[in-house]
Amino acid sequence: NRRIVLASRPKGAPVAANFRLEEQPLPSLAAGQLLLRTVYLSLDPYMRGRMSDAPSYAAPVAIDQVMTGGAVSRVVASNDKNFKAGDWVVASSGWQDYAAIDATLVRKLEGAALKHPSLALGVLGMPGFTAYMGLLDIGQPQAGETVVVAAATGPVGSLVGQIAKLQGCKVVGIAGGAEKCRYAVEHFGFDHCVDHRDPALAQRLQEACPQGIDVYFENVGGAVFDAVLPLLNTKARVPVCGLVSQYNAEGLPQGQDRLMLLTSTILRKRLRVQGFIIFDDYGHRYGEFAKQMGEWFSADKIKFREHRIQGLENAPQSLIELLEGKNFGKVVVQIGEE
Ligand code: NDP
Numbered sequence: 001n002r003r004i005v006l007a008s009r010p011k012g013a014p015v016a017a018n019f020r021l022e023e024q025p026l027p028s029l030a031a032g033q034l035l036l037r038t039v040y041l042s043l044d045p046y047m048r049g050r051m052s053d054a055p056s057y058a059a060p061v062a063i064d065q066v067m068t069g070g071a072v073s074r075v076v077a078s079n080d081k082n083f084k085a086g087d088w089v090v091a092s093s094g095w096q097d098y099a100a101i102d103a104t105l106v107r108k109l110e111g112a113a114l115k116h117p118s119l120a121l122g123v124l125g126m127p128g129f130t131a132y133m134g135l136l137d138i139g140q141p142q143a144g145e146t147v148v149v150a151a152a153t154g155p156v157g158s159l160v161g162q163i164a165k166l167q168g169c170k171v172v173g174i175a176g177g178a179e180k181c182r183y184a185v186e187h188f189g190f191d192h193c194v195d196h197r198d199p200a201l202a203q204r205l206q207e208a209c210p211q212g213i214d215v216y217f218e219n220v221g222g223a224v225f226d227a228v229l230p231l232l233n234t235k236a237r238v239p240v241c242g243l244v245s246q247y248n249a250e251g252l253p254q255g256q257d258r259l260m261l262l263t264s265t266i267l268r269k270r271l272r273v274q275g276f277i278i279f280d281d282y283g284h285r286y287g288e289f290a291k292q293m294g295e296w297f298s299a300d301k302i303k304f305r306e307h308r309i310q311g312l313e314n315a316p317q318s319l320i321e322l323l324e325g326k327n328f329g330k331v332v333v334q335i336g337e338e
Helices: 046-050 117-121 126-139 155-166 178-186 201-208 222-231 259-269 278-298 312-323
Strands: 002-006 019-023 033-042 071-078 088-091 098-102 146-150 170-175 192-195 213-217 232-240 272-275 306-310 330-334
Touching: 002 312, 019 312, 033 088, 033 117, 046 312, 071 098, 071 117, 088 117, 117 306, 117 330, 126 155, 126 213, 126 232, 126 278, 146 155, 146 222, 155 170, 155 213, 170 178, 170 201, 178 192, 192 201, 201 222, 213 222, 222 232, 222 259, 232 259, 306 312, 312 330
Parallel strands: 146 170, 146 213, 170 192, 213 232, 232 272, 306 330
Antiparallel strands: 002 019, 033 071, 033 098, 033 330, 071 088
16 A cells, blocks of 8 residues: 655745655554545645644644545445445545545445545535635625636636626636636636736736625635735625645745734625634535535536546646646646546
């Protein structure tokens, strides 16, 4: 059983030496457990947080322990009557070929995900659920309103844009580079997409949002948020989902303290700014998401893009690149045969 453990904690951006590939005997099965063979491992921005021991909403990965991660797997052996060998499941089983895990922590794939198992890590899984709840429950988009989202071609951002279009909104994406921007418009159906590397980002965003911004779905923070803040309309909603531009930062950014600008804008414009952690806050509503997304997906209303990597040994470099924005779509590492 190959697995990748956290060898050391990164300072700034992670490097290859923070990870170690190990061989281990196959885990043995306790009562109520399943032995899973990982087929697709998900790589997600939150993994940078787990590599750090700074305060967070979840405990860090301990040094020498297997890297945490969601994966789609086949059941190899089952000590639980609800599962049998060959079942497709999704679980937080980590960066490894095989995992022994309690059946209560495992969800069976169903519906469209059985035809496209890796999508249970993207549009039909955690990132899709995040986009759905953050946008609809916190963002409360109304037809005709302007919704802005960055990381627009990633799994969360691309879904936020598509769901907002289904609600009748005008959707403006922000992405890194001309190719991603073109793709957001042509493939995902965004009305506009602005390149955050353009030095005139603030100006371009203003031109793309002549009516201001009613919902800003926050995925990245940093310079993108600086460009968004002056354009927010009175009573705008800001679901705070992630701040990926800051995950490799060591401490607060240098420069002028703009906290008062933020709080005075919140007050003057009566903004609603709310953070959320998807399964902690909305785990009880997963069924509602699965049903609605399944319907949209079957009706061909949802597009997706996957960034497929081959081989467990390539997972560390792919996570490093994800945090630099070098991925183009949902990052999935194939480490076993379907
Ligand atoms: P993505 O696949 O979209 O990957 C992250 C993207 O962020 C990169 O591709 C890049 O896109 C963009 N990015 C990276 N650095 C910067 C930067 N400095 N400035 C602007 N953009 C940058 O990720 P996901 O869709 O999986 O996740 C999106 C966000 O949602 C993340 O912040 C993640 O942490 C958060 N999240 C939060 C959850 C929650 O429960 N709160 C659950 C799931 C995800 P580009 O090249 O286009 O800039």
